[in-house]
Amino acid sequence: MKLLKSFVFVIVAVLLLSKSALANEDKIIELVVQDKIGFEEVPVVQVEVQVSKTRELHVAVVNLNGWKTVKKTQKRIKQSGKFHFEVPIDNLEPGKYRVDTYLAPRRKGWADRITEPTRRNLVVMNQATTPKKSVFSKEDKVRKVTFPKTVVGNESIALKVKYDITEPRDLHIKLLDSGNWKEFGALKFPVNKTGEVNVPLSNMTDDFPASKYAWVVYLSTKENSVPLSKKQGKHFELIVKESP
Incomplete structure (x- = not known):
């Protein structure tokens, strides 16, 4: 009987520890960027994160033609939630890009990252702005x-x-x-x-x-x-x- 009680106690302890570990896990839950923008428009990053303490959210915009990073920025994240911010880029050229994001400890960077990069593709079109969808139809x-x-x-x-x-x-x-x-x-x-x-x-x-x-x-x-x-x-x- 004592052995059974001890076994149950161990199982409960393991479950509680597992639950606590999951609750304290730092991760990027969702990353959203525009599918297409014009070369005069600004990329906007929408991200949902879960953090156990203050973290650095790093964002990089990579031109896939040559794999050159054209912009790096970071935001200090103090609590879990949804955030969105602009990533202005000077002289943005038409082409295919990728937006990379990852979490790191406070004041740390790539070498100390605590999540692997979450990535989304972005196309910059050969026109200044994306055409706005009309609110009208072709007939009444x-x-x-x-x-x-x-x-x-x-x-x-x-x-x-x-x-x-x-x-x-x-x-x-x-x-x-x-x-x-x-x-x-x-x-x-x-x-x-x-x-x-x-x-x-x-x-x-x-x-x-x-x-x-x-x-x-x-x-x-x-x-x-x-x-x-x-x-x-x-x-x-x-x-x-x-x-x-």
Whole structure:
């Protein structure tokens, strides 16, 4: 029995020591750099580290054409966490590069490193800056209208509209009776980029009688409300919830 207790004690001690060792391990958890930049832009390093005490984070940018280090910098890291910083380089030339990072004790460098390098590739393009992704599309279009087929009582629901635009537009949403096309309400949203509008709704039976309805959605210019493209509709039925 004493032998069994001693064995259990040793196992528990080993587990606790292993857990403590893992908690005190210094490592680079994640390194993120841009895939591509222009030669007038600045590389940005985003890094997540785990450290047991104050460490030096070393960063080097290496030109793969000749394997020349074009920039070295270091940051003192006092605690675990996520950090990001710029690495400006004078006269950055187009080509393929690599960003190397490693951790070392305070005031120490490569010879005393406590982690092996974490590396990411970077391409510097033969243009001053990277083209910015347009917030607009090639056509004006209501792509999709999402809404339940049946709304019972005062339940909370949402009307979702996805759309494409070529420049700032107005998005029109109308609620019509699908039997006689009487208009019960209208909304207009200024939209400045391709995307989605989400309209939360509740207590519809407090505002509208039970009936069959249709949402009618379209885009227009800022100057007038004439539809620019095909209208999109979504039919649904509003039902009053019966008391038990």
